[in-house]
Amino acid sequence: MRNGRLLHHAKRLLPPGTRRHRIARKLYNKLRHRTISPASDVITYAAWVKNCEPKVWVPAGRKYKRRPLISVVVPTYNTPEKYLLPLIESVREQLYDRWQLCIADGSTDAARAAAIKAACAADDRIVYHAVGKNLGIVGNTNEALQLAKGDFVGFLDHDDTLSPHALLEVVDALNKQPQTDIFYSDEDKISDDGRVRSLPFFKPGWSPQLLEGVNYMTHFFVIRRSVIEAIGPLTAGYDGSQDFEFILRATDHTQAIVHIPKILYHWRLAEGSTSGPITNKNYANDAGLKALRDHIRRQGIKATVLEREDLPTNYHVRYDVPKDAKASIIIPFKDKADLLKACVGSILAKTTYKQYEIILVSNNSTEQATHDYLATLKHNKKITIVYHDQPFNYSQVNNVGRRHATGDYLVLLNNDTEVITGEWLGELLGVAAQPWAGAVGPLLFYPTNKIQHAGVVLGMMSMAGHVFRMLPEDAITPYGRPRWPRNCLAVTGACLAVKASKYDEVGGLDEQFVVAGQDVAFNISLYEKGYRNVYWPFAKLYHYESVSVGSYSKAPVGDYNHSLDYYRPYLNGRDPYFNPNLALDNEQIALRSSYE
Numbered sequence: 001m002r003n004g005r006l007l008h009h010a011k012r013l014l015p016p017g018t019r020r021h022r023i024a025r026k027l028y029n030k031l032r033h034r035t036i037s038p039a040s041d042v043i044t045y046a047a048w049v050k051n052c053e054p055k056v057w058v059p060a061g062r063k064y065k066r067r068p069l070i071s072v073v074v075p076t077y078n079t080p081e082k083y084l085l086p087l088i089e090s091v092r093e094q095l096y097d098r099w100q101l102c103i104a105d106g107s108t109d110a111a112r113a114a115a116i117k118a119a120c121a122a123d124d125r126i127v128y129h130a131v132g133k134n135l136g137i138v139g140n141t142n143e144a145l146q147l148a149k150g151d152f153v154g155f156l157d158h159d160d161t162l163s164p165h166a167l168l169e170v171v172d173a174l175n176k177q178p179q180t181d182i183f184y185s186d187e188d189k190i191s192d193d194g195r196v197r198s199l200p201f202f203k204p205g206w207s208p209q210l211l212e213g214v215n216y217m218t219h220f221f222v223i224r225r226s227v228i229e230a231i232g233p234l235t236a237g238y239d240g241s242q243d244f245e246f247i248l249r250a251t252d253h254t255q256a257i258v259h260i261p262k263i264l265y266h267w268r269l270a271e272g273s274t275s276g277p278i279t280n281k282n283y284a285n286d287a288g289l290k291a292l293r294d295h296i297r298r299q300g301i302k303a304t305v306l307e308r309e310d311l312p313t314n315y316h317v318r319y320d321v322p323k324d325a326k327a328s329i330i331i332p333f334k335d336k337a338d339l340l341k342a343c344v345g346s347i348l349a350k351t352t353y354k355q356y357e358i359i360l361v362s363n364n365s366t367e368q369a370t371h372d373y374l375a376t377l378k379h380n381k382k383i384t385i386v387y388h389d390q391p392f393n394y395s396q397v398n399n400v401g402r403r404h405a406t407g408d409y410l411v412l413l414n415n416d417t418e419v420i421t422g423e424w425l426g427e428l429l430g431v432a433a434q435p436w437a438g439a440v441g442p443l444l445f446y447p448t449n450k451i452q453h454a455g456v457v458l459g460m461m462s463m464a465g466h467v468f469r470m471l472p473e474d475a476i477t478p479y480g481r482p483r484w485p486r487n488c489l490a491v492t493g494a495c496l497a498v499k500a501s502k503y504d505e506v507g508g509l510d511e512q513f514v515v516a517g518q519d520v521a522f523n524i525s526l527y528e529k530g531y532r533n534v535y536w537p538f539a540k541l542y543h544y545e546s547v548s549v550g551s552y553s554k555a556p557v558g559d560y561n562h563s564l565d566y567y568r569p570y571l572n573g574r575d576p577y578f579n580p581n582l583a584l585d586n587e588q589i590a591l592r593s594s595y596e
Helices: 004-013 019-031 045-052 081-092 110-120 136-147 166-176 225-231 242-253 283-299 337-350 368-377 394-404 424-432 500-505 518-528 558-570
Strands: 070-076 099-105 126-130 152-155 182-190 197-201 221-224 257-268 303-307 315-319 327-333 356-362 383-387 409-413 417-419 437-445 451-453 456-458 464-466 486-488 495-499 532-543
Touching (some): 045 197, 070 081, 070 136, 081 110, 099 136, 136 242, 152 225, 166 182, 221 225, 221 242, 225 242, 283 303, 283 315, 315 424, 327 337, 327 394, 337 356, 337 368, 356 394, 368 383, 409 500, 424 437, 495 532
Parallel strands (some): 070 152, 327 356, 356 383
Antiparallel strands (some): 182 197, 182 221, 303 315, 409 495
């Protein structure tokens, strides 16, 4: 259910003059026009860099107990001075002084090799090694790795640069979380001449399902050297996606991974670079596909890895559904026979996974059209009709449906939805079947084909918002694409799949909620049990968004209070899967304009 409506009821029902009333009124006024922000209200990245980005995130003079040597490895090959010199200077200008720059040079041009060697003489912390021949990016990088003496190793391409505070941020994060094995940061692009920064990528916290869809970690990537010793260096045969293959192996070995939500790396838009159009290196797509299949095999996961032809180097892991697994699709409703008929009809007509039952839970339906439609379904062996003629409580109605369900998996589904992709159920069940999975939600569209749901962010729009809402499916934002799978704190209860035993483990939907907020609370309960909730864009449905519920005027104020009880630890920028550099008052993704 949409959480913004909680604020309306809180504003209306809480006693005037109380603190909670004032808070609710403020939030309601902020939320009541939830539309795309005008362009004039959205800060540009250039303006953000100039006016908002802190010049130094961590005080350089801060004392640290742990001050490791960090080796930065760079493979070079006939690198022009216009790229090499800025790279070297970006390392020499680091605010943290305990670094080593390891350059393995495979240049075949003698003049370029001599120039690179001469440039490396500028600082005794730079170690230069002439490979003697070009071994390719994998071979040259591995040569550089052999020079590394640091406890941690960072990777830098020969035409890119680091922010001055990059290594200091790693050290700061390490001192806060000393068991960390892997750090990765946000990044942006710089123009070929190095003058213009653009296209920032503000990443989420560690998201395994996002990594299986795209190599989102990329730069700046820093790893404990002992992990490299355990898993081995870069692997030949993955050119173009050698970093993806290495990162996947590293994450197979350790989950001690920390995201540093700051721009620490500038990826140059050089001619022929994969920082530009990925079609510059089509072989990278095939190498990434191979790397991901290897990862799935190592994990012992039963799944098929598919390429996305319209999105090179983006992938689709289609998890197998356990043999004979049965899904119970629970659909609460009150009248609105036309909506119910469209919803049920789309399931019966389009769903390719056939091991399912539909539990229709009627809550105080009175209209003859409803009874007439239900009469047509009574002989369908896939459909069970349950009558729950009690005062409306959305949580309770779903819990009643669960008690009548016989499936291994539950799908909570609003009656104002319609199936788009026939594979929707199999896709959701495949993910829900994984031992680590909590709730799994699909990509939902308004009838206009704009996004209604692509995951929920806590604290967005003050309580909980639908990230990417009202954007087209192919949108590209500073937070990435809605077409990427990703972990999130919550998915909407309008369509949610979960293993039945896990639903029972957290006690189902909390019946203290009557109208709204219970779905997010349910997701939080799963997350706090150690499960990962997932937004899964490979399942698609339309959602008319609560038209079947009718007026919310009878929603009790308790829904708002209970929401705060569950949501509070994740509000005010504390959702681990969102990025603190992005605005929480814009579901369409905008840069944060203030850090006060």
